Amino acid sequence: MTEFPSVSRRLLLGGLASAFALSACSPGAYTAPIAETSQRFASDSPARRAGSNAWWAAFRDKNMDALIAAGLARNLDVQTAIAVIREAEANARLVGANDLPQASLEGAASRGLNSGDVSIAESSSATLGVSWLIDIFGANRAARRGASAQVDAAYLSAEVARLTVASAIASAYIDLRYYQQAVSLTRQSLDSRKRTLALTREQDFLGSVSRVEVLQAEQLVTQAEAALPALELGFDQSVNRLATLTAGRSADLAARLRKGGSQPRASYSASVGIPADVIRVRPDIGVAERNLATAVAAVGEAEAAFYPKLTLSGSVTPIDLAGGGSLKTWGFGPQISVPLFTGGANRARLSAAEARAEQARLAWQGAVLKAVEEVENALAAYNRDGRAVGAQSRLVSNADESVSLARTSYELGEAGFFPVLDAERTLLSARQDLANAVRQRALNFVALSAASAGGVGLAQP
Structure with a gap:
């Protein structure tokens, strides 16, 4: 073994003792933040909480279920998120490898003439080198914590992608059924x-009516014919959107969905519960928190750069010489590297890491505030949509009866033609408004489900 002078050995052992004394410090220690939220949402009502993976089951629509299942299996954004997970896991394994001894093997061979004679000299050698960086001051531990947080963030990002895809498919399907209903009406x-x-x-x-009344009737027919192309285009665009989200073919979807179907209606009244529970289950909040943990771990790495680094290394080199002789050399010992003058680079890196950690903390707080706002807005809208649907349903019934009475009076010659025109306009408008109200309530249920990460309480109304 390589010998060290006694003074150098004492200095080295003294430095190692100090290093191990300081190793109890853990740079970049992290505690998950806690959100301060209200006790309950303003528009909340008691309800049973449902499974977060099947909030779309409230619509009881097999076509929607099949489309969402296809999207979660084939959507390109979801596939990309899964690839990000694999990358994060590989990076975590790479960081973890820094705690293990690193070994390398190098070989060489030579052949040539000896000086002074004509004999041929051959030699070969192989060197086995081993080094191990001892993580005294926690640089590797901080790096591992950061890599682990990145893996968690990747998994949570995949959940965000799945939730986004499911809500986008449900919304596109709701739009499709709305346009289909509007075309039918x-x-x-x-x-x-x-x-x-x-x-x-x-x-x-x-000779019982005037030419003006005939023109008015023709105008009503033309108005309805002119409204059809825009509604049919909306249906086609919804089909194309679903094809993109599910990585399918528009022609196949159109053939299957053109058969018709009622507008989706959630079969339950919605409730969300306690804001803190919503914050806990939302994957985007989890991503923001894991990003904060990663940033804090980076601060720990920057702090560890101010302390010495200790490496244990060694090598063995057997050499075969001409004539059967051999020579072996080996060496083993610790190496310590102390940062003395870095031109302020370490301090600058630490300041930058601390600034990024502060940005991550603010981003997490912003995500929490946005989440609460989204849930409050969606819950309020969904609850109010119920009253709108009820009022529009009553209006359709009244308008339908008005058309029947006006047409009967006109046919009997008891009234003019203009009341019939007005009644038909009102009926079509009322039916379209009802279809739109049903559509809007379904979309707000989807928005509420996405805002609460699927944690919508479902109870029989």
Whole structure:
């Protein structure tokens, strides 16, 4: 073994003793932050909490279930998030390898003439080197904590991607059924208006109505025909959106979904619960917290750079010489590196790491505030949508009865034609508004589910 002078040995052992005394310090110690939230959401009501992975089951729609299942399996954003997980795990293994001894083997061979004679000299050698960086001041531990936090963030980001994809598919499907319903209502109204136009032309032939009334009836027919292309385009765009989200083919989806179906309605009343519980389960909040943990670990690495580094290293080199002789050399011992003059680089790196940690802390706080706002807004909107749907349903019933009475009075000659026109306009508008109200309530249920990370309490209304 390599011998050290006694004075040097004493200095080295003294330095090692001090280093081990300081090793109890753990740079970059981290404590997860706690969000200060209200006791309950303002619009909350008691309900049973449901499983967070199947909030879309509240719609009881097999087509939506199948589309979401396909999207979670094939969506490109989800696949990308899974690839990010693999990268983070590989990086964590790479960081963890720094705690293990590093070994290398090098070999060499030579052949040549000896000086003074014509004999050929051959030699070969192989060197086995081993080094081990002892993590006294926690640089590797901080790096491992940071890498572990990045793995956690990658998994949570995948959950964010899944939740985003599921809510996007549900929203696109709700839009598709709305446009499908709007097209159906417009065609029904168009058929009714065509019948009214035919009746008006008969009355015009008999001289019972004026030319103005005929033109009004023709205008109603034309208005309905003009409204159809935009609604049909909305249906096609929704199909294309679903095809993108599920990595499928628009033609296949259109053939399957064009068969028709009712507008999705959540079969339950919604409740979210305690804000702190929502914050705890939202994956984007978890990502922000894990990013903060990663930033704090980086501060620990920057702090450890101010302290010495101790490396144990050694090597063995057997050499075979010409004529059967051999020579072996070996060495083993510790090496200590002390940062003395770095031009302020270490301090600058520490300041930058601390600034990034502060940014991560503020980003986490911002994510918490945004999450609470999103839940409050979605919950308030969903609860108020119920009253809107009820009012629109009553309005449709009244308008439908008004059309029947106005048409009967017109056919009997008891009233003019203009009341029929007004009643038909009101009926179509009321039906379209009801369809839109049902659509909006379903979309707000999806928004509430996404805002609470699927943790929506489901209770029978």
